[in-house]
Amino acid sequence: MMNLAAYLFISLVLFLCGIIVIIARKNIVAILIGMELILNAAALNFVAYSRYVTHHIDGHIFPLFIIVVAAAEAVVGLAIVIRFFQIKETIHIDDATQLQS
Amino acid sequence: MFLQVVFILSALLTVVSAVMVVFTRHIMYAAVYLLGSLIGVAGLYLTLGADTLAATQLLVYVGGILIIMIFAIMLTGGQDFMKNSRKSFLQVPFMGNVKTYVFGGLAALVMGSIGTKLIMNVADRFSEHSEMLSYQSTIEVIGEALVTDHVLVFEISSVLLLGALIGAATIARPIKKQ
Numbered sequence: 708m709m710n711l712a713a714y715l716f717i718s719l720v721l722f723l724c725g726i727i728v729i730i731a732r733k734n735i736v737a738i739l740i741g742m743e744l745i746l747n748a749a750a751l752n753f754v755a756y757s758r759y760v761t762h763h764i765d766g767h768i769f770p771l772f773i774i775v776v777a778a779a780e781a782v783v784g785l786a787i788v789i790r791f792f793q794i795k796e797t798i799h800i801d802d803a804t805q806l807q808s
Numbered sequence: 809m810f811l812q813v814v815f816i817l818s819a820l821l822t823v824v825s826a827v828m829v830v831f832t833r834h835i836m837y838a839a840v841y842l843l844g845s846l847i848g849v850a851g852l853y854l855t856l857g858a859d860t861l862a863a864t865q866l867l868v869y870v871g872g873i874l875i876i877m878i879f880a881i882m883l884t885g886g887q888d889f890m891k892n893s894r895k896s897f898l899q900v901p902f903m904g905n906v907k908t909y910v911f912g913g914l915a916a917l918v919m920g921s922i923g924t925k926l927i928m929n930v931a932d933r934f935s936e937h938s939e940m941l942s943y944q945s946t947i948e949v950i951g952e953a954l955v956t957d958h959v960l961v962f963e964i965s966s967v968l969l970l971g972a973l974i975g976a977a978t979i980a981r982p983i984k985k986q
Contacts, residue, residue, distance in 0.1 A: 709815050709855065712927055717819055717852065721845070724826040734835050736881050740842050743873065744826060747849050750861075758856045764949045767858050768958055771950070774868050775965045779972035781873045785880040786976035792884040793983055 714755035721748035735788050735798045739781060746777045811855055818851030835885055839877050846870055860947045 721744050728741030750770035757766020792798050825844035832838050846869045853862040954962050 708812060712930055717822055720823050721826050724830050727830050736877060737835055737838055740838055751849055751852060754853055754856050754858050754861060764953055767861055767946060767950055768953055770861050771864060772961060772965055774864055778868055778873055779968055781876060782972050782976045785876055786980035788880055789883055789980045798884045
């Protein structure tokens with residue numbers, strides 16, 4: 708049961724859920740949540756391949772940096788969302804139509 | 809046996825929470841389901857023998873990113889969430905005609921069969937590696953690799969985090985009324 712294909716299937720489900728959230732939701736915070744799901748799917752693939760295929764520790768290093776970049780991206784993205792809400796009084800993605808107000 | 813129980817529970821938590829993130833209407837519920845999905849991924853890291861990654865996942869994601877997301881939801885949404893979820897996934901009208909759905913279904917069948925074939929190949933090829941290796945702590949090896957082989961990426965990530973800190977504080981500062 709615990710083989711590479713099971714982890715790849717879980718990662719596939721995470722990735723598809725992230726893509727559907729990014730496409731279908733109109734809330735900017737929800738789109739950021741979908742991006743977190745996609746980054747988790749990629750990191751899970753790294754660890755699964757490093758355990759079952761390469762047996763090397765580099766597969767554990769890369770998810771650390773994925774988590775670091777995800778933290779930086781979430782902080783800056785949510786700051787942009789809060790700034791956008793201060794200006795437009797909404798966080799609907801269809802209202803974000805101009806770069807400079 | 810214990811590992812398989814942990815694996816099954818973590819996989820169920822991850823998959824069910826990820827699907828519920830898609831299908832729930834309330835954005836705050838989506839954030840809480842994301843919490844379940846992240847904890848499930850941390851459990852999957854444990855079953856893969858990556859204890860440092862599981863601890864980092866719990867600390868950074870659950871303790872940091874999710875709290876920031878809930879703060880952002882409360883600062884921006886409040887009672888007004890229904891207005892923002894008005895055009896959500898369940899409200900999208902049907903598009904296209906019968907021909908569109910027939911060809912879309914055929915394409916989905918072909919892609920599904922090809923994907924299943926590829927996944928089965930991978931499963932057959934690597935099924936002999938599926939026996940349990942020895943589970944030992946990885947923190948020493950990761951620490952040595954971080955300051956020897958990957959030291960440049962380590963330093964660049966510190967600069968990236970400083971830039972993200974300053975950028976977030978600059979972007980989200982209050983508007984000056986003039």
